[in-house]
Amino acid sequence: MSSTQPLRSPQETLKLLYDVSREFNSALDLRTVLQRVLFLTMRNIGAQSGSIIVVDEHGEPIESAIIHGSNILSQTTQQLRITTEQGLAGWVMRNRTAALVKDTSKDPRWLRRPDDAVDRTGPKSAISTPLIAREQLVGVITLVNSTPGKFGRQHLSLVQAIADQAGVAVLNARLYAESKRQARVMGALAETASVINATIKLDEVLQRIAAQTRQALNVQASSLALLDEETGELVFRAVDGGAGSQLVGMRLKVGEGIAGWVARRGQPVIVHHAHGDPRFQPETDRRTGFYTSAIACSPISQDGKIIGVLEALNPQHGRFERDTLMVLNGICNLAGTAISHAQLFVQLQAAHQRYRDLFEDSLSPIIITDMEGRIVEANRQAIETSGFSQDELYRMSIADLHQVDEQHTGERLEALQESARTIIYESVMHLQGGETIPVQVLARRVSIESRPHIQWILRDITERKHIDSLRNDLISMIYHDLRSPLSNIISSLEILRSMLPQNDETIESVVQIAERSTERIQRLTNSLLDVHRLESGKPMLSQEIVGVVPLVDDAIEAVRLSLEAKQQSLEVAIPPDLPALYVDKDMIRRVLINLLDNAVKYTASQGRIRIEARPRDEMVEISVIDTGPGIPSSEQEHIFYKFTRLRSRPGSKGLGLGLTFCRLAVEGHGGRIWVKSQVGVGSRFSITLPSAPPESLLTHSAEVAGN
Ligand code: ADP
Numbered sequence: 078m079s080s081t082q083p084l085r086s087p088q089e090t091l092k093l094l095y096d097v098s099r100e101f102n103s104a105l106d107l108r109t110v111l112q113r114v115l116f117l118t119m120r121n122i123g124a125q126s127g128s129i130i131v132v133d134e135h136g137e138p139i140e141s142a143i144i145h146g147s148n149i150l151s152q153t154t155q156q157l158r159i160t161t162e163q164g165l166a167g168w169v170m171r172n173r174t175a176a177l178v179k180d181t182s183k184d185p186r187w188l189r190r191p192d193d194a195v196d197r198t199g200p201k202s203a204i205s206t207p208l209i210a211r212e213q214l215v216g217v218i219t220l221v222n223s224t225p226g227k228f229g230r231q232h233l234s235l236v237q238a239i240a241d242q243a244g245v246a247v248l249n250a251r252l253y254a255e256s257k258r259q260a261r262v263m264g265a266l267a268e269t270a271s272v273i274n275a276t277i278k279l280d281e282v283l284q285r286i287a288a289q290t291r292q293a294l295n296v297q298a299s300s301l302a303l304l305d306e307e308t309g310e311l312v313f314r315a316v317d318g319g320a321g322s323q324l325v326g327m328r329l330k331v332g333e334g335i336a337g338w339v340a341r342r343g344q345p346v347i348v349h350h351a352h353g354d355p356r357f358q359p360e361t362d363r364r365t366g367f368y369t370s371a372i373a374c375s376p377i378s379q380d381g382k383i384i385g386v387l388e389a390l391n392p393q394h395g396r397f398e399r400d401t402l403m404v405l406n407g408i409c410n411l412a413g414t415a416i417s418h419a420q421l422f423v424q425l426q427a428a429h430q431r432y433r434d435l436f437e438d439s440l441s442p443i444i445i446t447d448m449e450g451r452i453v454e455a456n457r458q459a460i461e462t463s464g465f466s467q468d469e470l471y472r473m474s475i476a477d478l479h480q481v482d483e484q485h486t487g488e489r490l491e492a493l494q495e496s497a498r499t500i501i502y503e504s505v506m507h508l509q510g511g512e513t514i515p516v517q518v519l520a521r522r523v524s525i526e527s528r529p530h531i532q533w534i535l536r537d538i539t540e541r542k543h544i545d546s547l548r549n550d551l552i553s554m555i556y557h558d559l560r561s562p563l564s565n566i567i568s569s570l571e572i573l574r575s576m577l578p579q580n581d582e583t584i585e586s587v588v589q590i591a592e593r594s595t596e597r598i599q600r601l602t603n604s605l606l607d608v609h610r611l612e613s614g615k616p617m618l619s620q621e622i623v624g625v626v627p628l629v630d631d632a633i634e635a636v637r638l639s640l641e642a643k644q645q646s647l648e649v650a651i652p653p654d655l656p657a658l659y660v661d662k663d664m665i666r667r668v669l670i671n672l673l674d675n676a677v678k679y680t681a682s683q684g685r686i687r688i689e690a691r692p693r694d695e696m697v698e699i700s701v702i703d704t705g706p707g708i709p710s711s712e713q714e715h716i717f718y719k720f721t722r723l724r725s726r727p728g729s730k731g732l733g734l735g736l737t738f739c740r741l742a743v744e745g746h747g748g749r750i751w752v753k754s755q756v757g758v759g760s761r762f763s764i765t766l767p768s769a770p771p772e773s774l775l776t777h778s779a780e781v782a783g784n
Contacts (some may be wrong), residue, residue: 101246110250111142114243124220131216164188166217175206177233180225202227210244265293266407279419283315286412291317297391320365334358336386345375375405379413444533450475464509479506604738611741622769632669648687656768671735672701679705700763707756
């Protein structure tokens with residue numbers, strides 16, 4: 078058709094419009110619709126070339142077509158973008174008004190490209206009209222004829238009439254394309270989700286995220302960097318395509334480069350020309366040899382905290398598609414959860430490994446059984462000590478390995494099933510060759526893979542048993558071999574004293590030293606025997622009613638010489654109406670001597686010592702107070718157990734027999750012993766002892782003794 082052809086009658090025009098409208102609406106694919114609209118319009122007004130551009134709701138070009146004679150050009154959106162910004166089409170879109178250009182060389186709205194220079198293709202005539210549907214601008218159509226002045230008003234009205242029909246068809250096709258695009262995004266995300274969730278290993282998860290990003294966004298390369306909390310740097314952990322693994326491990330400071338900018342701001346970004354962006358750091362490209370042209374980057378967060386970034390580099394078709402950020406953000410959301418799961422898994426594995434190491438490296442045999450006592454696990458030490466192989470042990474029950482103390486565990490281990498507390502008893506462990514060793518058993522219910530099991534620790538106590546028996550030997554040696562000679566010395570000293578001349582001070586003091594020393598040895602041996610007796614829970618034998626004052630006096634008498642030698646003052650405060658005690662007199666006298674002896678020993682010369690007594694809840698409380706160095710609170714508990722628990726510790730002076738004996742003796746009477754002390758101020762040792770029944774109340778007067 079040419080302009081010389083007469084224009085159509087109104088009927089013909091109506092018919093034409095009806096036909097084109099049917100034609101437009103018979104397709105839904107945007108590109109097909111565009112080509113048809115353009116082709117039909119060109120044919121009907123006699124244009125030689127034309128373009129059609131479709132824009133989204135923000136006016137951004139999303140699809141286009143160019144027809145040159147009979148050539149249909151595709152992938153033209155990028156090329157036409159500039160027309161919408163600076164050319165005639167842009168003017169039409171901005172003003173939503175059609176334009177008729179009779180001579181393109183004379184109209185400033187016509188954008189001249191290099192190939193469109195006046196001297197190459199010459200002046201032309203053009204018509205451009207907006208495509209509008211439901212009051213929305215959906216695009217622009219531009220038609221060109223190479224002869225200036227070819228198009229007139231009538232052409233313009235016809236194009237406008239066709240454009241009115243085309244608008245709706247284009248809008249529908251655009252909406253259809255939009256929904257297809259969204260479906261594609263959802264599909265890509267769903268696929269990404271299933272791929273990255275198919276593993277729990279952190280490195281694999283990261284690698285899969287990178288690979289999925291590259292595939293879903295159709296880019297040359299993708300990379301994932303995680304934030305190192307300690308250094309505050311981004312560390313590249315996974316790369317797909319591009320620089321590949323040589324980028325892995327590289328670090329970027331937060332704030333540095335585009336990734337660093339995204340990590341700091343927490344917002345996604347698309348940079349179409351990386352090397353022209355001031356945030357871009359060409360250094361990484363220089364190091365890897367990869368050329369970054371465009372970047373899309375999005376932050377990965379976990380519980381509202383940024384943990385890393387995901388980057389897509391260099392889209393295969395030159396420019397990022399419109400939905401790039403939507404897809405990238407979607408993948409980042411999935412990545413946040415997948416990474417946190419994988420990290421939790423790593424932590425769990427580490428915890429498991431720590432437990433495993435503790436289990437394997439324990440110096441004691443550890444056995445895990447099910448709730449019926451069947452062995453399901455045994456550590457290295459259990460295998461070594463028992464002599465059984467792992468397979469042999471796994472076929473045994475815990476009762477084959479040691480004598481289960483049913484009194485503690487219950488016949489069917491029910492005590493262990495019912496409570497989670499540790500059950501402790503002594504037993505013997507059966508070794509592979511038929512031998513046995515003494516063990517202390519610690520059994521406890523534990524949960525393994527959320528099912529209840531029992532953990533048995535079988536501590537070898539051969540050594541301790543050996544020491545115990547040595548101690549018992551020593552004690553019976555004292556009992557049998559020292560006690561009677563010692564009593565002999567004491568009675569001989571008594572006889573000797575009666576035979577010696579009176580009033581000879583020298584002889585008197587020598588005899589006194591002999592007497593006190595033997596008394597001291599006797600007290601020690603008696604205490605040692607008492608500790609042995611009391612430890613094995615033997616009952617108190619000889620309790621009698623005894624007044625506090627005579628008992629205290631007796632004790633003071635025993636330490637008087639050392640007290641005087643150190644010129645210490647001793648104050649005694651005992652209320653007159655204090656009830657008498659009901660105790661093993663000799664034993665408690667030794668308790669008091671021990672406390673006083675320590676007070677004198679640890680207090681400096683000329684220091685003060687005080688004894689107090691008072692009734693307390695049906696008992697009598699007696700305290701020995703000194704102005705010695707005091708005892709640090711960390712020590713206060715264990716000084717009463719020093720002898721039984723620690724025996725003699727290397728470097729410590731005393732054996733710790735004294736206070737251990739005091740505790741056992743007082744507890745044997747149903748009383749208590751404790752210390753209150755402040756370093757640098759002094760100590761107050763207190764004991765409570767049973768008081769005698771009321772009718773046997775003895776009266777005492779407060780006394781002040783010694784200096
Ligand atoms: P030993 O004096 O043989 O070590 P004891 O059982 O009498 O044994 O005392 C245990 C420890 O308690 C002592 O070694 C000492 O460190 C501390 N101790 C006991 N009494 C006093 C006291 N009055 N002042 C400071 N320290 C004391």
